[in-house]
Amino acid sequence: MPRALPTLKPLPRPFVIHYLNRRSFLAATAAATLATPAFAALSDKTIRLVVPYGGGGMGTVFATLVTEVLTAQLESPTYADYKPGANAAIGTELVANAPADGYTLLMATTSSVAINPAFHPRLKYDPLKDFTPVGIVWTSRNVLFGSGGIRTLKQLIALGKTRSLSYGSLGVGTLAHLSAEMLLRETGIEAVHVPFKGQGQIMTEVAAGRLDFAFTDPTGIALAQAGKVNALAVTGKQRLQSTPTIPTMTELGHPQVGTESWIAIMAPAGTPRDVVEKISNALSTGFSSDAMKAKVAGTGAEVAQNMTPAFFDRELRGELARWKKFQRETKISVEQ
16 A cells, blocks of 8 residues: 655744745835834823913913814814913923823923023923924014003003002913013012912903903913903014004014913923824814914914924924023023
């Protein structure tokens, strides 16, 4: 009887790869990589947007709209986590120490990442080393509000010639505080500075007459329209598109008082480039509609024309240099 032929066993999987040449292997690897969408996990994990300020004001409006945009564009639940305190340093430091995976983002402002480093020598974060720029989302300016019978900047200055005034801000070294100090230096009047954790508190005090004035973001214009406070001037060279009746500080003879500013998104340093670009693109797309631009304009801000990480990086470095120069000239220093 003839002997049966032995059953042949299939070669182990490693031997299959052995027969691929280098070019074929690299092509197969590249195809597998392209088949996996970049940062696909954004669609199934919650994103936290840390807001280093208290509730109220433009920060809350910004956070609301940004979380709405990211949730829709990335199909990932996004929420705002308010971490106020220490002139925005608490929330900012939190993000600096967070995992660099794109799931923890920072609402960054001119004050928190460009001014703070110039006036707070003991900060525990470095905006260039500890963060990755994602994109500038809005540009804005501050509005000078007065209480009670203070209806014009001229009246505010005249009152300051008769007595010491009082004003509020979100803390020593913030843009609002420095804008007020610029005004005091130029006019020779005196005022007591009262820091608060949120803009809502500041505007409440101005409306009640317990503060004489304050530089805040344009969301306070709603109170002015209701007759509870008076909008005296807006910083920068151009009037606000939403309320063009408010004169600029430049028109009123004080072009050096205040500045334009921005609100942006940053991620922890080391966040993958494709993740950063995906978030930046999501913001750009989400805020491109006329409806969204109208919502932003209603706050007195404007949607940034360039939301790329590279543009934000250049702007950040320029603002850092500007405020460090201002600090050297004025010798203002804030010890924490």
